[in-house]
Structure formats: structure tokens, C-alpha cells
Amino acid sequence: MPNIFNVHCMMCGRASGHIREGKFHQLPSTPPPITRAGRSRCGFCGGNLYLEAEDSPFAPQLVATTTKGVTRRAS
Numbered sequence: 001m002p003n004i005f006n007v008h009c010m011m012c013g014r015a016s017g018h019i020r021e022g023k024f025h026q027l028p029s030t031p032p033p034i035t036r037a038g039r040s041r042c043g044f045c046g047g048n049l050y051l052e053a054e055d056s057p058f059a060p061q062l063v064a065t066t067t068k069g070v071t072r073r074a075s
């Protein structure tokens with residue numbers, strides 16, 4: 001079961017960030033989501049946001065690399 005979800009906009013299709021271990025992580029190049037009537041909306045266009053499960057086989061490695069600061073060498 002995935003524990004990483006990408007957050008996308010239904011209107012413009014842009015990614016706002018991702019949810020990892022229950023916490024939202026905003027992408028550095030995006031405006032923060034707008035909260036309106038208790039719902040989060042796209043910071044670009046105000047559209048509805050949806051979650052998409054990250055099913056990439058490399059996702060667990062990316063999480064380990066980014067959270068622990070470990071880098072992998074290309075051999």
C-alpha cells in the first residue's frame with residue numbers, strides 16, 4: 001500500500017506537492033494551496049485538488065534518500 005500521494009489540480013493539472021506519512025510537502029516552485037470553506041484548492045487557479053497514489057517502484061528509495069540525506073552512487 002502506498003504511503004506517498006501526489007497532489008494534483010483537477011483544473012490545470014499542475015502538481016502542488018505530495019503527502020508523505022500524513023504530512024503535506026509543498027513543491028518549492030508552487031504557491032501554497034488556498035484553503036476555502038475548509039477545503040484545499042490549487043494555489044495557481046483555485047481548482048479542486050486530488051490525491052494520486054505514488055506507485056513508482058523507486059518511491060521507497062526516494063523517500064529514504066530525501067529523509068536521511070543519504071546519496072547513492074552510480075556505479
Ligand SMILES: [Zn+2]
Nearest residue numbers: 009012042045
Ligand atoms: Zn490549478
